[in-house]
Amino acid sequence: MAGRWRDGARVCSGEQDGGLKPARKLRQQQEPGSDTGDATEPPRGLPRWMRLYFYGMHGVTLDVLLSSLQGLLHSRDPKLMGFSSPYLCIMHSLTHFALEKIYSQKRCFLGRPVVFHLVFYPSIYIGLQILIGNINTLAEQVRVVSGTQLVVHYILALYFSQVFHRELSHLQYRPSFSADLQLEGRPPHGLPGFARFLFFGMHGFLDEVLFTSLFNLVEKSDRTLSGHTSLWSFLMYGSCSFVVEKLYLYLHFSLGWGSWRRLPIYICFIYTWEFSWGLVLRQFNACSWDYSHYPHNFMGLITLLYLPGWICLSLYQDVLSNVLLRIKCTKDYNYFFFPVKA
Structure with a gap:
């Protein structure tokens, strides 16, 4: 996928302190009759660092x-290329952290929710958003916002509020799990599968934008740190990381395999996933990467x-999986309105 070092990042954090341990080790550490269920720390809201991370990625x-x-409306390009940058990622994190504080003030609008949701927020x-769009050019000239952009911003504001x-x-x-939740090779229940797929897809976008922006900086001296990716990458990364996560849960919790033993399978x-997607997309002129000019490539699709x-990124994947296993939705539907068991 289009010049990147990313994808289903997969990591071994499970074997580190604070990570999730396989059932085999837990059985060895537990003494007969010991009760560890009460040691489970109660869940709480998402920590600040996690919200900032998610805001930037989103x-x-x-x-x-x-x-x-x-771009699709103007060029009809089937590659569906999109753009962002590490700078924008940071600005999104800070902006939405501030908007989170603004949203918490809705209690001041009791009895007037329409004013808050349709006007104030x-x-x-x-x-x-206008400030972010002008911050780079503010010293030179103020960028005029079109009516279409205002409409898009307003619709996004309604979505966020x-x-x-x-x-x-x-x-x-949940910062930690009791050992009994991990016995019998069954990892703790985290977010439902579809929510994790969406998370991995968005994380794939972030990986590609970060990599391509650094690549442009080193190879082309592009100090704007503009990065790019393709909408197809969302499906590729989301599905690949989702499957690799399943491999991690089985190999780590059920078989007790260590990180370096799992890594070759990942x-x-x-590589098989990248090659397969590239082969299919190439038939429709929608493949956004070509490694033909790189050494040790195969058909220009993998290198x-x-x-x-x-x-x-494979090692990092396991870290992400462990984090997602610690997140739980407290209502009958997750934030994308798909059923989830409590």
Whole structure:
């Protein structure tokens, strides 16, 4: 996928302190008759670092989505290329952290929810988005916002006030698990599968934007740190990481395999997945990457040059999986309105 070191990042954090341990080790550490269930720490709201991480990733996803759709309307390019940058990722994190504080003030509008959701919050949101869009050129000239952009910003503001903040508040994070939850090779229940698929897809966007922006900085001296990816990458990364996570849960919890024993299986699957997707997309002129000019490539769709990057991201995948296993939705539907068992 389009010049990157990313994808189903997969990691071994399970074997580190604070990570999840396989059932085999837990059985060895537990004494007969011991009761560890009471030691489980109660869940709480998502920690600040996790919200900032998610806000940045979600913001990059919206950047890619909107820019790719705009490009599709103008060029009809089946590659569906979209753009963002690490700078925008940071700005999205800070902006939505501030908007989170604004959203918490809705209690001041008791009896007037329409004023808050349709006027006050959208006004703050649009103002911040205009500021972000002009911050690079503010010293030279103020960029004029078109009516279409204002409409898009207003619709996004309604999405954040009516859906995003409200549903995010239903997610809770459990810092640690009791050992009995991991016995019998059964990892703790986290978010439902579809929510994890969406998370991995958005994280794939972030990985590609970060990599391509650094690549452009080193190879082309592009100090704007503009990065790109394709909408197809969402499906590729989401599905690949989802399957690799299943491999991690089985190999780690059921078989007790360590990180370096799991890694070759991860890498083989990633390369197979990348090659398969590229082969299909190429038939429709929708493949956004070409490694033909790289050494050790096969049909221009995969290359061993990116092996170190895939290894790092494969290890990181397990870290992400462990984090997602600690998140739980406290209502009958997750924030994308798909059923989830409590």
